Amino acid sequence: MELNIKDTFNKELPADPNKNNTRRKVFDACYSFVTPRVPSNPKLIHVADEVAEMLDLERDTHSEEFLNVFSGKTVYPKTKPFAMCYGGHQFGHWAGQLGDGRAINLAEVKSNGQYWALQLKGAGETPYSRTADGLAVLRSSIREHLCSEAMHYLGVPTTRSLSLMLTGDEVLRDMMYDGNQEYEKGAVVCRVSPSFVRFGNFQILAARKDHKNLKNLADYTIRNFYKDIQTEGKEKYIEFFQNVVNNSLEMVIHWQRVGFVHGVMNTDNMSILGLTIDYGPYGWLEGYDPNWTPNTTDSRNHRYAYGNQPGITLWNLVQLANALFPLIEETKPLEDILESYQQNFDQKYVEMMSQKLGLTQINADVEKLIEDLEENLQLTETDMTIFFRELPRVQKKNTVQEAFQKVHKAFYKPIELAGAPAAAWGKWFSAYLSLLQLEEDKDETRKFKMYDVNPKFVLRNYMAQLAIDAANKRDYSVIEELYEVLKHPYNEQPEYEKWYAKRPEWARHKVGCSMLSCSS
Ligand code: AMP
Numbered sequence: 001m002e003l004n005i006k007d008t009f010n011k012e013l014p015a016d017p018n019k020n021n022t023r024r025k026v027f028d029a030c031y032s033f034v035t036p037r038v039p040s041n042p043k044l045i046h047v048a049d050e051v052a053e054m055l056d057l058e059r060d061t062h063s064e065e066f067l068n069v070f071s072g073k074t075v076y077p078k079t080k081p082f083a084m085c086y087g088g089h090q091f092g093h094w095a096g097q098l099g100d101g102r103a104i105n106l107a108e109v110k111s112n113g114q115y116w117a118l119q120l121k122g123a124g125e126t127p128y129s130r131t132a133d134g135l136a137v138l139r140s141s142i143r144e145h146l147c148s149e150a151m152h153y154l155g156v157p158t159t160r161s162l163s164l165m166l167t168g169d170e171v172l173r174d175m176m177y178d179g180n181q182e183y184e185k186g187a188v189v190c191r192v193s194p195s196f197v198r199f200g201n202f203q204i205l206a207a208r209k210d211h212k213n214l215k216n217l218a219d220y221t222i223r224n225f226y227k228d229i230q231t232e233g234k235e236k237y238i239e240f241f242q243n244v245v246n247n248s249l250e251m252v253i254h255w256q257r258v259g260f261v262h263g264v265m266n267t268d269n270m271s272i273l274g275l276t277i278d279y280g281p282y283g284w285l286e287g288y289d290p291n292w293t294p295n296t297t298d299s300r301n302h303r304y305a306y307g308n309q310p311g312i313t314l315w316n317l318v319q320l321a322n323a324l325f326p327l328i329e330e331t332k333p334l335e336d337i338l339e340s341y342q343q344n345f346d347q348k349y350v351e352m353m354s355q356k357l358g359l360t361q362i363n364a365d366v367e368k369l370i371e372d373l374e375e376n377l378q379l380t381e382t383d384m385t386i387f388f389r390e391l392p393r394v395q396k397k398n399t400v401q402e403a404f405q406k407v408h409k410a411f412y413k414p415i416e417l418a419g420a421p422a423a424a425w426g427k428w429f430s431a432y433l434s435l436l437q438l439e440e441d442k443d444e445t446r447k448f449k450m451y452d453v454n455p456k457f458v459l460r461n462y463m464a465q466l467a468i469d470a471a472n473k474r475d476y477s478v479i480e481e482l483y484e485v486l487k488h489p490y491n492e493q494p495e496y497e498k499w500y501a502k503r504p505e506w507a508r509h510k511v512g513c514s515m516l517s518c519s520s
């Protein structure tokens, strides 16, 4: 196995001089060197073949060396693994130093002209582990591995996942934080991304008034990942911030489009590249509900609920602006950028929603239609994915009743053709059909354009849970099958029709299907 090592982070930024793997506060440095924990009996469960190809590793995935390097058993020659130092706001409160508590960066590589950082998640403790063990359990590793790849194929900016392995070790977890500890299977995922730098990497340096390293880190990030920025001085950091704002906005628009709820949008979980990162208690909207969050820790406040994600992205960007302020020393340019976020978001959101509806013109009528739709989807429990996937079948010549019938599959309880909800839908479809008459495209053309933005297959919470339940019995076939289905989320794939269905009733209140804890 040959990796073309091209390390940058641990070459261009200052390291913690302390080489001991003891938990501590780390100052004047961006990371600490640390060696992954040796797993007792690593076993490969799944490789994302396209990621392996991207890294030129497709011929090596069954080798002993692949198993050893990507389980943390051996360190690849001439590499110096490390854990990053970062801070963050958790649930709105500054939490101080956090850092890679259970992520260890192995190396950066160049392959096929692209640069990739490789990072193990669950490979043991680091100086940033605080009170936890640095390990990950199988259930959360399956969820991270499958969802990273599913998001990529949905066209959502995300970190990737190369491999999923069992460590052979047991990990003690109190899954629902109710005092019931249990041993679970330990696992390791190898995440792949151009960079794993987060908002929190900047925040910790700013909080400590380490402006020298704050500048070092900003220069490093711009030099390596925002290469188009050509300005110098303050302008350079302003342009950098504008780029991060644009990328973060792009990311959250995609989340809203596909019904993804991250669950823990703390600033340490915000990638500086605008990638979806840290798949924990995330979930997918089934019944459309802006107030829904899968995260039990957030069940009271709903801070990170679906409908709040765009606003929280802005809140997090404000924290990043504060962290970058010492490099700019002017509030006006930062405020201007932050102010334009809301306007840009509103515009992009309407564009995205009108695409989902198959409407090419944007005007006040379309905006009203979108608002009314959001209300109607909440009248009775309505599956978001199925609604938008069935809607393309509506034809210009349909009557209101015919059009309404086409989306019936999306309702969790059959909706009567009379009564208030039906009346509201009748009104909506009548407005929708009139707008469709103004569209130039034929029904068939519009249908396929709509299919391209309205996925048929997403990783519903219960689907991931079925993969987990089977894997706990050493049956990895569901992981394999879901991975294949989710590679082509916009295709019809009739052979996988069973995964195009509303959440089954048994999953409504089952742990892992409707609610998830941060315990992972
Ligand atoms: P999260 O909410 O998963 O993003 O984690 C917040 C912080 O806790 C990060 O600094 C993680 O690295 C750390 N963390 C989470 N789980 C563990 C664990 N099992 N062991 C050590 N650190 C952890």
Ligand code: MG
Residues within 6 Å of the ligand: 268, 269, 278
């Ligand atoms: Mg995290």
